[in-house]
Amino acid sequence: MKNYDHKLIEGKWQKIWDEEDTFKANNDSDKPKYYALVEFPYPSGEGLHVGHPRPYTALDVVSRKRRLEGYNVLFPMGWDAFGLPTENYAIKNKIHPKIVTEKNIKRFKSQLKSIGFSFDWSREINTTDPNYYKWTQWIFLKLFDKGLAYKEEMPINWCPSCKIGLANEEVVGGHCERCGGEVIRKVKNQWMLKITEYAERLINDLDMVDYIERVKLQQKNWIGKSDGAEVEFKISKTNETIKVFTTRPDTIFGATYMVLAPEHKIIDQHKEYIENFDEVLAYREEVMKKSEFERTELSKEKTGVELKGIKAINPANNKMIPIWISDYVLITYGTGAVMAVPGHDERDWEFANKFNLPIVEVIKGGDVTKEAYTNTENGIVVNSDFLNGLTVNKAKEEIINWIEKNKLGKRKINYKLRDWVFSRQRYWGEPIPMIYCEDCGWVKVPEEELPLLLPEVENYEPTDNGESPLANIPEWVNTTCPKCGKPAKRETDTMPQWAGSSWYFLRYTDPHNDQELASKEALDYWMPVDWYNGGMEHTTLHLLYSRFWHKFLYDCGVVKDPEPYMKRTSHGMILGNNNEKMSKSRGNVINPDDIVNEYGADTLRTYEMFIGDFExxxxxxxxxxxxxxxxxxxxxxxxxxxxxxxxxxxxxxxxxxxxxxxxxxxxxxxxxxxxxxxxxxxxxxxxxxxxxxxxxxxxxxxxxxxxxxxxxxxxxxxxxxxxxxxxxxxxxxxxxxTIDEIIEIPVQINGRVRTTINVELNEEESSIREKVFKNDIVVKFIEGKKIIKEIYVPRKIFNIVVK
CATH class of the missing domain: 1.10.730.10 (Isoleucyl-tRNA Synthetase; Domain 1)
Structure with missing residues (x-):
């Protein structure tokens, strides 16, 4: 037999598979369907490293097995190709992002094909293809129709170096994950998607799916559901109130001061009463230089400024309490205000100690110290008027009923989840198909005019004022209002990279359809995805965003199922041989091309699956x-x-x-x-x-x-x-x-195993006894001794007791 020549063999079979369309899925089949999905990659200039094939090989294993089991398998691949990395590379090297993207895709595709994945390449998609992003724009317009897309002044994470707004997940430790520069806060007029409308369903519907438990937990923690009450605190000298959401209304008698986010609207509305308004503005200015991470970091020293001249009134006891602003309260969470209970909250305790504010114990269970907070869940209420003597749980119910009865607030569920910031002030993204008219406000680009194409430009660098490069193209910006025909302007922000990846799995079912996102027949046949695998880094935001879009399309009647993925698993990374994450900067990246060339694709695949626990x-x-x-x-x-x-x-x-x-x-x-x-x-x-x-x-x-x-x-x-x-x-x-015909059983003498013997599965006890007593080791241990007892446990053990 000739030697194993991997180059000859692998080239041969990859050519056969291509010519015969071996892995092409059929939308019209009598076979049961199976839809296996991997996260489509971002085609970067570096190409694949050996970590990328691990998840693809795993689902390729499942897909190939399913075909052999008689399934019609859809195992597709495409490109998540809009976004900042390509744009930054294009700017640095003076090459148009479109050309960069085409080059990167070509390289990625050749690498993937060389490893022999059984993708159905006839369904290849690309988020930068107008035939694809036409439907991304269409979904956005549907969201706008339903009131789920809106524009609002929002403080955003801003990277001065990249000159771009960043989503929370793009900020790592207060720094831009791409350039490493320090992130600041900046107010921008942004398109938002109202994902919070779906918060409860996004939690509850996790019961419908087979996700590994840590993925479900990540989803729930990010949504952050909290049961509590919204309480209104009156502001002195005004007829207004400040609304506060609290999960612990039972501690309201211990609220000795209030803290607002520095951006809270009440500050500007009543600046005439605030005696130190200049000090407040100076503090706000400093806070805006900090990222959300820096503002909420528990270990940092507490800072703040009192709003001198106005007070809040605690509705439980009508006591005047001071109002402070501090960076640890965010305008984007809850109501942007908190009632501070320093007797039973670690952060409030630290703040009160820093600024010499009153501390009152209202839950019995320890001294009024930082450590007392841990005793509050199971304690008894004290110093709280009509709540005294109640357990915490009973006090919660009692106080919420009292608040509602006295019209001082209401029972409420709050979510940590915030609406999705959907604008990016960059060039390389899907144009947002909206037009602003002075008379009509925001008006949709008519659906028949989709896709709204990204204009070809020579200069796609970000502007110094933070606006999108599209704002510098007057012939594209200036248009007419589709509603009244008067002069109007196009939206110049583009969509975030998350947009195209929030529905790509649907397009795979019918990728060449130019009349609709995908045909009803194709969606009904293939969806939901049977098994979806991807990295743990995407099991929070990407998973949440795509589930949200899918639920919205379900509500619109586009898809038949409320959840897009029936099963979701995740893989661990392949690290460099120095045990660190593979990266160009660390110099530990291993190119799969080199491995395929020297050892073969099958060796690479086998090793990637054999290397260790997949998760x-x-x-x-x-x-x-x-x-x-x-x-x-x-x-x-x-x-x-x-x-x-x-x-x-x-x-x-x-x-x-x-x-x-x-x-x-x-x-x-x-x-x-x-x-x-x-x-x-x-x-x-x-x-x-x-x-x-x-x-x-x-x-x-x-x-x-x-x-x-x-x-x-x-x-x-x-x-x-x-x-x-x-x-x-x-x-x-x-x-x-699968049951062995010959089994090994231990022989125990006076409680200690001394040897083993091989016996047939159904061998008679007398025959087994004969083998035991002919065994040389047994003979040695029982020689000259009296046998007191023999016990044989069938197929398990032979016991001998001697004296």
Whole structure:
């Protein structure tokens, strides 16, 4: 048999798969459907590193197995290609983002094809394609129609270096995740999407889906549902009130001061009463230089300014309490105001101590100290008038009823989740299809005029004033109002990168449809996605945003299911061999092209699945890679010991059935490493026996094929089996044949195991006893002693007691 030549074999089979459309999914099939989805990549200039193929290989394993099980499988791929990295690269290198994107996609696609993924390339999509973003714009207009897209003055995270507004997830430790520059706060007129309208459904509908528990927890924590009350505190010298949301209304008698976000509207509305207004403005100015991360960091020193000249009135006891502003209160969370209970809140306690404010204990359970906060959930209410003596839970109910009865507020559910900032002041993104008319306000671009194309420009650098580069193109900006025909201006902000990735899974079902987002028939057939895998870094925001858009489209009647993904799993990263995250700056990036060239795509795939627990991060190892190459070379040499028989080798049959069972289970449960380990073990059994039947090898190739498709197709072809492996059927195991006929049982003498013996599964006890007492080790331990008792537990243990 010739040597294993991975280059020849892999090129050959990739060409066959392309020519025969082997992995093309059919929208009209009698087979049961299976939709496997991986997160489509952002095609950067660096290309893939060896961490990227890990999740793709995992779902490729599942997809290939499903096809062999008789499913019509949709396993698509596309490009999430709008966004800042490409634009920054384009600006730096004076190349248009469109050209950069085309070049990057070409490189990524060639790399993915070289690894042999069974993607249906006929469904390839690209978020920068006008035929795609036409429907992203269409969805936005539908959101606008329903009042879920609106424009508002908002403080945003602003990167002075990139000159762009950043979403919260793009700010890491107070710095821009892209350039590392310090992020400040800036007020901008922004398009917002009202995701908060869907907060309760986004939590409750997690009960419908099979997500790993940590993913569900991340979703719930980000939404941050809180039960409590909204309470109104009157402001002295005015007829107005400040609304406060609190999860602990039972502590209201301990509220000794109030804290507002520095941006709170009440400050400017009543500046005539604020005696130190200049000091307040100076503090606000300093706060606006801080990111939300810096403002809410618990360990930082507390700062603030009192609003001198006005007070708040605690509605529970009518006491005047001071009003402060502080950076730790955010205008975007709750009402932008908090009632401070320093006796039972660590942050309030630190603030009160810093500024010598009163501290009152209202929950009995410890001294009034920073540590007392931990005792509040199970305590008894004190110093609280009619609530005294009640447990915390009873006091909560009592005070909320009292507040509502006296029209001082209401029971309320609050969410940490904030509406989605949807504007970006950059060029490389989907144009927002809205027009502003002085008479009509915001007016939609007519649907028949979609897509609203991104104009071709020579200068796409961000403006110094923070406006989008599109604002510098008067011939594009100036237009007429679709409603009244008067002069009007286009929106110049573009959509965030998250826009195109919030519905891409729907477009895969019908990617060439120019009449609708996707046909009803295609959506009804393919959706929901059966299994979606992606990185843990996307299991919060991307997952939340795409679930929100899908629910909205469900409400519009576009899709038939309220949830887009039935199953969501996540993988750990492949780290550099120095145990750090792979990155160009760390110098530990490994190019998969080099691995495919030297060792082969099947070796890369096998190693990526064998490297360790799929859900955990693991370091790259050159030795581990070489070990997988040796394993495949040994698989190749099995052709030398095969005999022409369509029956399993009797001596190997049990192990073959056990391996079918093990591998089938492990592929379905992300245990790819143990599946491959069991195939390695069976390979050893084959070689130890010295010969195998054609049937033995057929089954082995089918089990290995999803991981190493090229070598298994080639050996299958060499054996002359028809049809080709990819058109075959996944093997089934016989449960009865997974049970060993020979078992090992321990022999215990006076409570200690001294030896083991091999017995047949159904061997008679008398025969087993004879073997025990002929065993040399047993003879040694019982010689000259009296046997008091013998106990045989069938198939478990043989006990001897001697004296």
């Amino acid at each position: 955990k991060s693991v370091p790259w190892s050159e030795n581990g890679l070489k070990g997988c190459r040796r394993f495949l070379e040994r698989v190749w040499k099995l052709q030398d010991i095969v005999i022409d028989s369509n029956e399993y080798t009797k001596a190997l049959e049990t192990n073959i059935h056990k391996t079918i069972k093990k591998v089938s289970f492990d592929y379905e449960n992300l245990k790819f490493n143990t599946a491959i380990a069991s195939l390695m073990s069976l390979l050893n059994d084959f070689n130890d026996y010295g010969r195998i039947t054609k049937k033995d090898l057929e089954t082995y190739l089918l089990l290995l094929n999803p991981v190493a498709p090229h070598i298994t197709e080639e050996i299958w072809s060499n054996l002359g089996i028809k049809p080709s492996l990819n058109k075959s059927v996944w093997p089934k195991y016989d449960e009865a044949k």
